[in-house]
Amino acid sequence: MSLTRNHRLQPYARDLKQNMSEAEQRLWYHLRGKRLNGIKFRRQQIIGSYIVDFVSMEYKLVVELDGGQHAERTEYDEARKRGRYF
Numbered sequence: 001m002s003l004t005r006n007h008r009l010q011p012y013a014r015d016l017k018q019n020m021s022e023a024e025q026r027l028w029y030h031l032r033g034k035r036l037n038g039i040k041f042r043r044q045q046i047i048g049s050y051i052v053d054f055v056s057m058e059y060k061l062v063v064e065l066d067g068g069q070h071a072e073r074t075e076y077d078e079a080r081k082r083g084r085y086f
Contacts, residue, residue, distance in 0.1 A: 006049045013051045017044040
C-alpha cells in the first residue's frame, strides 16, 4: 500500500519534534543513532495523514506513546484501532 504524504502536516511535525514530551525524549535517547539493535528510527514522521511518534521504515514498525497530547484526537485514535493505515 502506498501512502501519499500530507505535506501540510510538516510544520506541525517539526513543532512536535522540537517539543517532545519527557517520555518521548527518554525513549528517543534509546532509539536514536541505531542504539536499539542497530535499527534506524525516525521521530515525528508523517505517514499518510498521520504523524507517528517513532518509526522504523526498514522494519515497518511504528511506536506510539499514549498521553495527554492525544486526548482530544478521538478520530485519530479510532482510525488507529481500525488499522486504517497501520
